[in-house]
Amino acid sequence: MPETEIAATMGYLTRALKTPTIGRVWETLGDQARTEGWSHEEYLTAVLQRQVADREANGTTLRIAGAHFPAVKTLDDFNADHQPSLRRDVLAHLATTTFIPKAENVILLGPPGVGKTHLAIGLGIKAAHAGYPVLFDTATGWAGRLQAAHAAGRLEHELKRLRRYRMLIIDEVGYLPFDADAANLFFQLIASRYEQGSIVLTSNMPFGRWGEIFSDDIVAAAMIDRLVHHAEVLTLGGDSYRTRARRELLKTPAQPAGK
Numbered sequence: 661m662p663e664t665e666i667a668a669t670m671g672y673l674t675r676a677l678k679t680p681t682i683g684r685v686w687e688t689l690g691d692q693a694r695t696e697g698w699s700h701e702e703y704l705t706a707v708l709q710r711q712v713a714d715r716e717a718n719g720t721t722l723r724i725a726g727a728h729f730p731a732v733k734t735l736d737d738f739n740a741d742h743q744p745s746l747r748r749d750v751l752a753h754l755a756t757t758t759f760i761p762k763a764e765n766v767i768l769l770g771p772p773g774v775g776k777t778h779l780a781i782g783l784g785i786k787a788a789h790a791g792y793p794v795l796f797d798t799a800t801g802w803a804g805r806l807q808a809a810h811a812a813g814r815l816e817h818e819l820k821r822l823r824r825y826r827m828l829i830i831d832e833v834g835y836l837p838f839d840a841d842a843a844n845l846f847f848q849l850i851a852s853r854y855e856q857g858s859i860v861l862t863s864n865m866p867f868g869r870w871g872e873i874f875s876d877d878i879v880a881a882a883m884i885d886r887l888v889h890h891a892e893v894l895t896l897g898g899d900s901y902r903t904r905a906r907r908e909l910l911k912t913p914a915q916p917a918g919k
């Protein structure tokens with residue numbers, strides 16, 4: 661087959677297969693294969709690998725954009741030395757994302773500035789890389805979404821739609837209290853995810869005070885019960901990373917330990 665005909669045919673075939681990367685690389689990789697004496701099998705493998713790598717990278721980019729993270733934070737950027745009580749083996753296990761297909765949850769508790777949101781986003785990014793759709797919002801944001809869906813008579817539909825996301829991140833439970841209606845909707849969200857899809861949740865309030873957030877001890881207890889049944893609960897502590905960073909910037913010495 662003449663070279664021009666091969667090129668035209670490959671152009672047609674790669675469009676028909678929707679494999680633009682193959683369309684872009686088959687010729688140069690062909691040259692490289694001839695120069696380096698690759699077998700046919702090695703050449704085919706190299707071409708397909710490039711296509712799959714591109715497709716996976718595109719998918720990850722789309723999933724990260726679709727997750728609406730407030731910032732990009734990775735687990736690699738998380739300085740575990742600042743959280744000595746945080747178990748590294750647990751963090752390493754979570755980073756494998758195996759809890760996601762098991763619909764297990766991750767609860768991150770602790771005061772402001774200790775890295776709860778950072779870790780939640782880091783887990784979300786891991787999930788996106790592993791091929792799982794993720795959606796991030798604050799607790800207040802989730803309540804707003806659910807209220808809008810409920811008002812439009814589409815709550816069931818919305819809860820079903822959200823199940824397509826294998827990980828939902830609920831950030832900042834506890835900063836703002838919920839009224840009874842919002843608490844009820846929130847409970848429905850948790851209940852609809854139970855054993856169906858993962859929730860990564862952060863809160864500045866220990867479970868013992870969730871009754872205050874949801875203005876109802878019984879609803880709070882029912883929610884916690886479902887959340888923690890299959891969950892890793894991590895409690896972060898120490899002083900705020902933000903103030904620590906600022907202190908270091910200003911070179912103001914911290915309080916000596918033990919004082």
Ligand code: ADP
Pocket residue numbers: 733737738739740742743770771772773774775776777778779862901902
């Ligand atoms: P929280 O959600 O607990 O209030 P954040 O996750 O927003 O805290 O953390 C506050 C800031 O400090 C963020 O910019 C975050 O990236 C950073 N930060 C917190 N803890 C760490 C850590 N251990 N390593 C690296 N950065 C951290």
Ligand code: MG
Pocket residue numbers: 773776777778831832862
């Ligand atoms: Mg936060």
